[in-house]
Amino acid sequence: MSAQLFEGKDHAALYQKHRFPPPKELLNIIFSYLEEKKGKPYDLAVDVGCGSGQSTQVLVPHFARVLGTDISEAQIQQAKQTHNSSQVSYCVCPAEALPVEDGSVDLLTAFVAAHWFDMQPFMRELERVLKPRGCVSLSTYSPKMRIRYGNCSEALTGIFRETQDVLNKYANEKIHVILSEYQEILDLVPFPDKKRVIFQGGEVSFTVAGLMGFLQSFSMFQTFKNAQPEAAEALLHQTQSRFLETMKVSSLETPLAIIFEYVCVLACKTPKEKVEP
Ligand SMILES: C[S@@+](CC[C@H](N)C(=O)[O-])C[C@H]1O[C@@H](n2cnc3c(N)ncnc32)[C@H](O)[C@@H]1O
Known part of the structure; x- marks a missing residue:
């Protein structure tokens, strides 16, 4: 089910073009945690649900080897084409059955992806693959993003939220995991x-055009577009026009910014205490 939402080649291409790497603030939190809980050496990192590789690439400077995995062949194809280096390999496989040895992973990450996984088998896999004191980071941004542009930030954020409200009707049931801020x-x-x-x-x-591309990369937009292509195009066009009108500009290349709120679940596999006979 989750795989199908990211299968299409066009969707993978939108991902490649309009998704961005995890921000420095998030990486600092993850690496401070890893340093505190485990420390070097850092041999192997696995980025699960790596999509088109933006999130995998940021791990490369820190590890001897990095593996990016995704259930979607189209996404892995994009990752291989764009984010390749001798330290990185990619593989098509489910998060619930990773092709790595028991106790071999220093850091396992999932950026904007863990909510799609089949939780119980994924958690068992986590326990299997991490080294003792190995760490996991499961993070996402929330849908409560805010737009910043001159003195019309609030108005633009309002327009964006209205578009999100229309798209929410096409959201997968897993959206509740994000809305609960990963409590589950x-x-x-x-x-x-x-x-x-x-x-x-x-x-x-972003630019206005980039923001429209980002919107199209949402799985719920793709679901809407598959169900009602004309209505989806109209929503996009209307959102774009309202943005340009509010900003009082005509160029789609006008820059603006999005401010994201992140949630990150961090954990460390503490070695099991020996029970004396
Ligand atoms: C929203 S994208 C995030 C991609 C990337 N990590 C990023 O930060 O842009 C979620 C990815 O999770 C993948 N995915 C969904 N369910 C999966 C599963 N059970 N096992 C592995 N990957 C999965 C999808 O194919 C998709 O590429």
């Missing part, structure tokens, strides 16, 4: 040493 995921992580961090994740620069 935090509860299910099978290690006692765990926490959740919620924070403003800085700004990402």
Whole structure:
């Protein structure tokens, strides 16, 4: 089910073009945690649900080897074409059956992806693949993003939210995991040493055209478009016109910014205490 939402080649191409890497603020949180809980050496990182590879690439400077995995062949194809280096490999496989040895992973990440996984088998897999003191980071941004542009930030945020309200009708049921700020995921992580961090994740620069592309990369937009192509096009066109009108500009290349709120579940696989006979 989740795989089908990201299968299309066109959708994967939209991903490649309009999705962005995890922000520095999030990476700092993850690497401070890893340093505190485990420390070097950092041999292997696995980025699960890596999509077209933006989130995998940021791990490369820190690890000897990085593996990006995704259930969608089209996404992995995009990742291989765009984000390749000798330290990275990619593979098509489900999050619930990773092609790595027991106890071999220093850091497992899932950026904007964990809510799609089949939770119980994924958590068992997490327990299997992490090294003792290995860490996991399951993070996403929330739909409560805000637009920043001159003195019309509030108006633009309002327009964006109205468009999101229309799209929400086409959201997959898993959206509730994001809306609960990953509470369900935090509860299910099978290690006692765990926490959740919620924070403003800085700004990402877009243009009006880029923002419309980002909107189209939402799985709920793709679901809407498959069901009602004309209505989806009309919604996009209307959103774009309202943005340009409110900003009092005509160029789709006019820059603006989105401010994201992030949630990140972090946990460390603490070695099981030996029970004396
Ligand atoms: C929203 S994208 C995030 C991609 C990337 N990590 C990023 O930060 O842009 C979610 C990805 O999770 C993948 N996915 C969904 N369910 C999956 C599963 N059960 N196993 C592996 N990947 C899965 C989808 O194919 C999709 O590429």
